[in-house]
Amino acid sequence: MGKIMLPPVGAEIKDKCLTKICIASGVKDFLEFGFADPGILAPFVSGDFTPDIPSGSFAVGASTGQLIPAVANGVVYLAYFDQSTSTIYPIEIDIKPTCP
Numbered sequence: 001m002g003k004i005m006l007p008p009v010g011a012e013i014k015d016k017c018l019t020k021i022c023i024a025s026g027v028k029d030f031l032e033f034g035f036a037d038p039g040i041l042a043p044f045v046s047g048d049f050t051p052d053i054p055s056g057s058f059a060v061g062a063s064t065g066q067l068i069p070a071v072a073n074g075v076v077y078l079a080y081f082d083q084s085t086s087t088i089y090p091i092e093i094d095i096k097p098t099c100p
Contacts, residue, residue: 003032022099030066043078
C-alpha cells in the first residue's frame with residue numbers, strides 16, 4: 001500500500017466524503033500516513049495495526065511511520081481534520097487477504 005498523503009488529493013477525494021483504502025494482510029504490506037497540511041488524525045478503534053494508528057495533531061511533513069495489519073480481515077474507520085481548510089475527511093481502511 002505504501003504512503004497515503006493527508007489531506008487526500010486528486011482522485012482520492014470523493015466530494016470530500018469517505019476515502020476508501022484497501023490493504024492486503026499477510027503479505028508484508030504496510031500503510032503509512034504523511035501530512036501535507038497540519039491536521040488531527042483520529043482512529044475510532046485500536047488493535048488492527050501494529051503499532052496502533054496514532055491519534056493526535058501532526059505538523060506538515062510529519063509521518064505516522066509504517067503500520068502493519070494485525071488482523072487478516074477487518075474494516076477500520078478514522079477521521080482526519082485538516083486544520084488549513086477546517087475540513088473533516090472520513091477514511092475507511094479495508095484489511096483483506098487480497099486487494100483489487
